[in-house]
Amino acid sequence: MTEAAVMEYKQLYIGGELTDPAGGEVIEVISPHTEEAVGRVPAACPADVDRAVAAAREAFDHGPWPRTPIGERIAVVTRIKDALAARHEEVARLISTENGSPYGWGVFAQALGAVLVWDAALTVARDFVAEEPRAGVLGPLLVRREPVGVVAAVVPWNVPQFVAAAKLAPALLAGCPVILKPSPETPLDAYLLAGIAAEAGLPPGVLSVLPAGRETSEYLVGHPGVDKVSFTGSVATGKRVMEVAARNLTRVTLELGGKSAAIVLPDADLDAAVAGIVPNAWMNNGQACVAQTRILAPRRHYAEIADRLTAAARALVVGDPLDPATQVGPLVARRQQRRSLDYVELGRREGATVLTGGGRPAGLPKGWYVEPTLFGDVANTMRVAREEIFGPVVCLVPYEDEEEAVRIADDSDYGLSGSVWTADVERGVEIARRIRTGTYSVNTFSLDMLGPFGGFKNSGLGREFGPEGFAEYLEHKMIHLPAGEGAA
Numbered sequence: 001m002t003e004a005a006v007m008e009y010k011q012l013y014i015g016g017e018l019t020d021p022a023g024g025e026v027i028e029v030i031s032p033h034t035e036e037a038v039g040r041v042p043a044a045c046p047a048d049v050d051r052a053v054a055a056a057r058e059a060f061d062h063g064p065w066p067r068t069p070i071g072e073r074i075a076v077v078t079r080i081k082d083a084l085a086a087r088h089e090e091v092a093r094l095i096s097t098e099n100g101s102p103y104g105w106g107v108f109a110q111a112l113g114a115v116l117v118w119d120a121a122l123t124v125a126r127d128f129v130a131e132e133p134r135a136g137v138l139g140p141l142l143v144r145r146e147p148v149g150v151v152a153a154v155v156p157w158n159v160p161q162f163v164a165a166a167k168l169a170p171a172l173l174a175g176c177p178v179i180l181k182p183s184p185e186t187p188l189d190a191y192l193l194a195g196i197a198a199e200a201g202l203p204p205g206v207l208s209v210l211p212a213g214r215e216t217s218e219y220l221v222g223h224p225g226v227d228k229v230s231f232t233g234s235v236a237t238g239k240r241v242m243e244v245a246a247r248n249l250t251r252v253t254l255e256l257g258g259k260s261a262a263i264v265l266p267d268a269d270l271d272a273a274v275a276g277i278v279p280n281a282w283m284n285n286g287q288a289c290v291a292q293t294r295i296l297a298p299r300r301h302y303a304e305i306a307d308r309l310t311a312a313a314r315a316l317v318v319g320d321p322l323d324p325a326t327q328v329g330p331l332v333a334r335r336q337q338r339r340s341l342d343y344v345e346l347g348r349r350e351g352a353t354v355l356t357g358g359g360r361p362a363g364l365p366k367g368w369y370v371e372p373t374l375f376g377d378v379a380n381t382m383r384v385a386r387e388e389i390f391g392p393v394v395c396l397v398p399y400e401d402e403e404e405a406v407r408i409a410d411d412s413d414y415g416l417s418g419s420v421w422t423a424d425v426e427r428g429v430e431i432a433r434r435i436r437t438g439t440y441s442v443n444t445f446s447l448d449m450l451g452p453f454g455g456f457k458n459s460g461l462g463r464e465f466g467p468e469g470f471a472e473y474l475e476h477k478m479i480h481l482p483a484g485e486g487a488a
Contacts, residue, residue: 008039010042014048027040027041032368042211044216045216053179053223065177074125077172084196085112090192101159101287103324113159117162119449120450139483141480148228151178152223154217157184157185160189168207170464177207180193180209180210181212228250228472229245233256234256253463253472257458258291264298269421269423270304271308277421278313280419281295282394286390290417292394292418294380294408295396296397298399318372328372331368331370359371378395379397406431416460418432428443
């Protein structure tokens, strides 16, 4: 498959308009498959952040968007959603070119998944009530929900449109201007989104897009004109975001890493369990925070499960991310390839057994590829079982009984996702209730956009999706009324 010609943007999208950057640095977007440039965009500098924040503050403090009736905001956001849906193949292809995500998976998860996030936020917004009367202890009250203010939305490179939708959709519907900070690896799809938003009729100042590196990103997060930061990324960076934002008491939502466990109970249908776990263990080339990267197998069925998983991993098609047949593509950058291979060596030193994979795939001398890798004989104390690798490296951990399985699954610094596979759904639900993780699935893997998504422990703070995610972009105000008076 051939990749598109180099896409080049010379201006930044600030406050709804393309404008010359204040600095001269350029971000070069490199194909993980060819290792050649596929795009160039300006790198925002602190002066560009100042301009974007000033435009957003003007839009929030004096502009129409926060004061626009919710129905009119819904109409604009619906146009954004519909345009993304109409161009979903283009979106998926562009993201695959940027980050190596398999196109076939990307159509569903990168593009249409983002559309579903926009659509779910619209569903929540249609039930939004800005004011409601309440009977207080000392008299009648009026409780208001108002937009939180200027939002800095910092999104990662692995699922850029999906995460952008998780932040932009509720923020815009709540009435908040947004400064979107895409990753340097994936800025091109953010420009596509900016163009769609402009055509949809967002007022001036409501959306800016600032591709930038670490220094400028930190300047944005710490800007006193920002009221809310929503960040998705690593735990280490999330802690830094929280530290910087705390200087201004800026509100934060953090969606961070995961090391999720899929528990296979002894009574599970192994064919169904393996078929359900494999695509969600190696999803997006292993670059997914919710990936089921620890598979817990009962010791008496361990050998059979190991054989089935090994065969399934070996059958995964590795190659050009733009080929619809590809199931595992290259990692986003050379550093990520090196990281995964380093963890493979670490796992070997720790005593784990490489059941399949462990190196570069044959026949792909170019590109940042790593074979789908399965470790067997993994103890939960090993670093490969405890640290987020963010590559196609999965651990198979044996357990003796159900109590030990629950203990192992919960023995993690993370708490983002997980699953259990069993013939008894009620038993699975009971296990789900016991494990401290924000999302859990029984005999499936799912991420529903109308429910709250987020993590326990080091997996983050706050929630995205559903009414809970919408509430992250609102402030609550209490208005006291004279005794005997009702709210108008």
